[in-house]
Amino acid sequence: xxxxxxxxxxxxxxxxxxxxxxxxxxxxxxxxxxxxxxxxxxxxxxxxxxxxxxxxxxxxxxxxxxxxxxxxxxxxxxxxxxxxxxxxxxxxxxxxxxxxxxxxxxxxxxxxxxxxxxxxxxxxxxxxxxxxxxxxxxxxxxxxxxxxxxxxxxxxxxxxxxxxxxxxxxxxxxxxxxxxxxxxxxxxxxxx
Numbered sequence: 001x002x003x004x005x006x007x008x009x010x011x012x013x014x015x016x017x018x019x020x021x022x023x024x025x026x027x028x029x030x031x032x033x034x035x036x037x038x039x040x041x042x043x044x045x046x047x048x049x050x051x052x053x054x055x056x057x058x059x060x061x062x063x064x065x066x067x068x069x070x071x072x073x074x075x076x077x078x079x080x081x082x083x084x085x086x087x088x089x090x091x092x093x094x095x096x097x098x099x100x101x102x103x104x105x106x107x108x109x110x111x112x113x114x115x116x117x118x119x120x121x122x123x124x125x126x127x128x129x130x131x132x133x134x135x136x137x138x139x140x141x142x143x144x145x146x147x148x149x150x151x152x153x154x155x156x157x158x159x160x161x162x163x164x165x166x167x168x169x170x171x172x173x174x175x176x177x178x179x180x181x182x183x184x185x186x187x188x189x190x191x192x
Contacts, residue, residue: 056082058181060093060100061189066159066166067091067102070132074189077102079181086155086176088123091183094157096171102183103157103167113156114147115139115169121158122147135162140169148173155179 030037053059062075071077071091079093086092090105107113107123114122119136121128137158139146150156154173159165168174 056080057184058093060102060180062102063100064165066161067104068161070160071102071183071186072188076187076189077183078185078187079183081181083182084176084179086179086182092157092179093181093183094174094179096174096178100180101157101159101166103159103165105155106158107150107156109150109152109154111150111156112147113150113168133160133162137162137169143170144168144172153177 032040058079058081060077060079062071062073062077065073077093086105086108088105088108091102092105093100093102095101106121106128112124115137116122116127119138121130121137148156150173153176155176156168157174158167158169
């Protein structure tokens, strides 16, 4: 009996050892060929870029030197489309009367805008100090009446090169729906 018990224990030990020895696993292979994997990844990248540049980020080219020296003609501008809360000093891309412009918001809804005889910008009765603007701000007679009270969701936008730029002095206020987005990056293209 002892021999039978010992033999049975030996058989059980051999069975457990046989179960614990792992058989080499086969490597999992993708059903797609390397070209199909590349094309699939390429399609995902294109889809992400389409979503990013179709709905989140926009691109425009500076049409002129109205924002010089900070933005020059033919510079590539990237702007953020989703932020609709604009403030004074935000540089924006906007469309007015079918034409794309770039400019800097100087006043928002509820503000009063005036331009003095000395060609100084006056917001809410106070002359605005603009250390980065190197030109005076002349009125364009016959276009916008001053003082101008801004209504809800409207902005007064000026170009940095104030001499002869087309901006709110020429075509009046800009509504929030006319603004494409806030400029987040400028890529210099001059001399390339």
